Amino acid sequence: MEARIDGRLRRGDQTRRAVLKHAVDIASVDGLEALSIGRLAKDLEISKSGLFAHFGSKVELQLATIRAARRIYAVAVVEPALAVPPGLGRLWALSDSWLDYSKRRVFPGGCFFAKATHEYGARPGQVHDLLAAANREWLDLIEQTIEEAGELGELEADPSQLAFELNAFYDSANMASLLRDNDDAVYEQARHSIRVRLEAAAKAGTPLPWIG
């Protein structure tokens, strides 16, 4: 069953991929609004109209860019954590991979979603809605990870409350690092806050993942 693919579609797919790869980087630094079709075309040395045809409208380009960022985020943050068994260890791994994702500048402007969400937080429309859904999805993942740790008897905490706090530490470290140019100390500060918070919620006898 050799899957012979139409060469034309393949070519279009490659272009589309190249566009989105560049688009997420621009958007993470300058925002989804500054993501202009002309600028993208110039950077990639393709025609404006050819690029435009791939998406049909500016807003569709923005939505496609968000979906592309989500895929990158899933690989950089979520998958490494899911490779760790459920429980407190996975919750710590999730926190760790998030801070690393921000620190490593997987997106050059820091967390793509922190940036985009603030940009469209107060503006109604499809972009806002997609970002809100992504945010809900992300918080659900944290909450679920906390719940699992609770069911395993490793943790005692209100999942929604603890998820709110952990997520707050992530975002705040990300932003502080952007303001104080690449000061890695803020990540250590966040890591410390997370560790202390999880220690307070951990049940006695649970092995703490940040020790050995």
Added chain:
Amino acid sequence: MEARIDGRLRRGDQTRRAVLKHAVDIASVDGLEALSIGRLAKDLEISKSGLFAHFGSKVELQLATIRAARRIYAVAVVEPALAVPPGLGRLWALSDSWLDYSKRRVFPGGCFFAKATHEYGARPGQVHDLLAAANREWLDLIEQTIEEAGELGELEADPSQLAFELNAFYDSANMASLLRDNDDAVYEQARHSIRVRLEAAAKAGTPLPWIG
């Protein structure tokens, strides 16, 4: 010593004030970049060139807008807290007035600085620098409030660490409220996180300001 003021300067001042009053609102919703001179002039029904003459450049308009937002912020958030005596009570008042500032939508797009800081966090320039300075100033105020409470024997905590955590809760509540349209529950969630955190840091015997 009657201070007879030049009527021309007065007129200019009024215009300038009206421009900035509108500018902070636009910027808090659409960002400092979307704050265009033409749009401002149309909304206020004055000429584009006349408005432009007040600031001389786009970037100066943006800087003036940030300074105007800082003044509003000082009145809405800082002053009410400084009216409370130093100590744990003042720290709680600061947290309370911040959450109220966000919830009341003093700026229609939520916290002006959360928005602007994310917009210019990854972009070098004067706007970035002014926002970074404002952020440093704000964190210093929280830290100083914590230090005072420590010196009064009401609190035991690393000021920098606790300031980071409290500020993280503020910002996270603000953003969550924007995403889940005006869901006041997130403010209660943040308030709860803050209260628990301060209870853990409060020294025995200290009256807790949120009780009675």
Added chain:
DNA sequence: ATACTATACGAACGGTCGTATTATTAGTTT
């Protein structure tokens, strides 16, 4: 070879952007 399709292109549209130049109006001073 022929017909068909998907992708890419160049040129142009009406608008808006920030900015500069030049004129006009309102208010103060002499």
Added chain:
DNA sequence: AAACTAATAATACGACCGTTCGTATAGTAT
């Protein structure tokens, strides 16, 4: 009333915006 000053306005500029249109090219099917 004349001279001066500060605020506002009118007009124009080149650059870029998102979008549309007609056309050329590359790859597939008949």
